[in-house]
Amino acid sequence: KQEVTQIPAALSVPEGENLVLNCSFTDSAIYNLQWFRQDPGKGLTSLLLIQSSQREQTSGRLNASLDKSSGRSTLYIAASQPGDSATYLCAVKGYGNKLVFGAGTILRVKS
């Protein structure tokens, strides 16, 4: 059974700092991996999707990497801003077309 773990559970950083969020998964037979952002009381917004054949994806200040063999992904946020404060969720899709989510990392960027 696929299990997804996100470390740390919570993170507080000063504005302008670069930061890394970690995601690990137990079964490397995945179809893709997706990073989401969730604001309090809101739905999920997809940030980046990495196919199993890819190593990384970039969107603006965000860069996500994938190392399928070691079961790890990282989300790098450059020059963090208070508006980046949210919960970040990692999810992996296996070949049964089901997303398995981690519990998330709560990020607070202090101004």
Place this chain on the structure above:
Amino acid sequence: NAGVTQTPKFRVLKTGQSMTLLCAQDMNHEYMYWYRQDPGMGLRLIHYSVGEGTTAKGEVPDGYNVSRLKKQNFLLGLESAAPSQTSVYFCASSWSVYEQYFGPGTRLTVT
């Protein structure tokens, strides 16, 4: 283009009552999903559908039923609500195995 919408946004039920949550999407997606999100546990898949008239069980299907009579709608039913079903419910849709798009969520409290 509204994307994925969910009705209602909030609901309070008494133990034993029944209700139906409605999910609608206007992106002509084949696949639709229902998840629940509980504190500290990420999202868990309840049921999903790979096309009109089809449904399948996810990770936590007990106590829920679903129907997909029209391609654009996916209904989640609770026949006899229990306090353990207090949660935030999210609907999502996707084109085949690709990126999932999420609705804003329904916050359900069972007393």
